[in-house]
Amino acid sequence: MQNSKPTIIAITGASASGKSLFSHTIYKELVSEIGEHGISIIKEDAYYREQSHLSMEQRIRNNYDHPDAFEHSLLTEHLKQLVDKKPIECPVYCYKTHTRTTDAITIKPTPIVLVEGILLFSNPELREQFDIKVYMDTPLDICLLRRIERDTVERERTIESIIQQYITMVRPMYYQHIEPAKAFADVVITKGGKNRMAIELLKAKIRQLIIS
Numbered sequence: 001m002q003n004s005k006p007t008i009i010a011i012t013g014a015s016a017s018g019k020s021l022f023s024h025t026i027y028k029e030l031v032s033e034i035g036e037h038g039i040s041i042i043k044e045d046a047y048y049r050e051q052s053h054l055s056m057e058q059r060i061r062n063n064y065d066h067p068d069a070f071e072h073s074l075l076t077e078h079l080k081q082l083v084d085k086k087p088i089e090c091p092v093y094c095y096k097t098h099t100r101t102t103d104a105i106t107i108k109p110t111p112i113v114l115v116e117g118i119l120l121f122s123n124p125e126l127r128e129q130f131d132i133k134v135y136m137d138t139p140l141d142i143c144l145l146r147r148i149e150r151d152t153v154e155r156e157r158t159i160e161s162i163i164q165q166y167i168t169m170v171r172p173m174y175y176q177h178i179e180p181a182k183a184f185a186d187v188v189i190t191k192g193g194k195n196r197m198a199i200e201l202l203k204a205k206i207r208q209l210i211i212s
């Protein structure tokens with residue numbers, strides 16, 4: 001596969017549907033077989049817009065579940081660079097300050113690139129970059145319970161703020177922009193980020209791509 005075009009695999013679905021767990025499990029298990037030069041992983045969240053010019057009140061009020069919250073043009077550009085076998089400087093996002101940090105992570109081109117995020121299929125030019133499109137179809141009530149657990153612990157949010165954001169933005173944007181994008185998926189995965197059969201099937205496909 002050394003001389004062929006890298007394969008870009010998108011994993012999308014609702015917030016807390018298990019995208020991150022699913023893609024990191026595949027990454028971790030394959031990186032031990034094929035090494036870091038074989039596979040890389042990118043989060044769409046890293047491409048949330050830079051907001052250091054806004055006050056904290058303005059940042060908190062922002063709708064992070066609308067496609068405009070992301071700099072999809074930069075993510076598209078970066079994926080094209082990786083396909084051209086050039087390294088990228090991936091931004092680093094902070095959920096506490098609601099903006100990018102001053103750091104960046106260098107990601108070298110690899111034959112397999114996993115990309116995970118909620119709105120990967122919302123932008124036609126970005127969508128075109130993906131060779132395999134996966135949708136995590138986890139029931140929304142389960143996503144909400146997992147989001148509450150995760151965001152109170154990992155993102156330092158209060159229950160009140162999670163509920164308010166969920167009712168006003170997360171849920172409506174899911175029905176407007178995320179759920180309809182399931183139609184673009186090649187593969188739809190049930191049972192969330194621990195679906196072992198789905199993990200093994202995708203790993204098998206990736207191994208086949210690597211040796212072909």
Ligand SMILES: Nc1ncnc2c1ncn2[C@@H]1O[C@H](COP(=O)(O)OP(=O)(O)O)[C@@H](O)[C@H]1O
Binds near residue numbers: 015018022193194
């Ligand atoms: N099948 C599952 N069973 C139990 N917990 C899960 C499962 N899938 C995901 N989780 C947990 O739910 C939370 C949200 O999952 P995550 O992968 O971060 O979702 P996403 O990346 O889609 O926002 C995490 O704490 C994760 O460990």
Ligand SMILES: Nc1ccn([C@@H]2O[C@H](COP(=O)(O)O)[C@@H](O)[C@H]2O)c(=O)n1
Binds near residue numbers: 016045048170
């Ligand atoms: N400053 C921010 C940025 C994003 N969010 C929420 O994150 C969700 C997307 O990330 P997942 O890991 O859950 O897929 C999205 O639903 C945003 O509401 C946020 O709360 N604050």
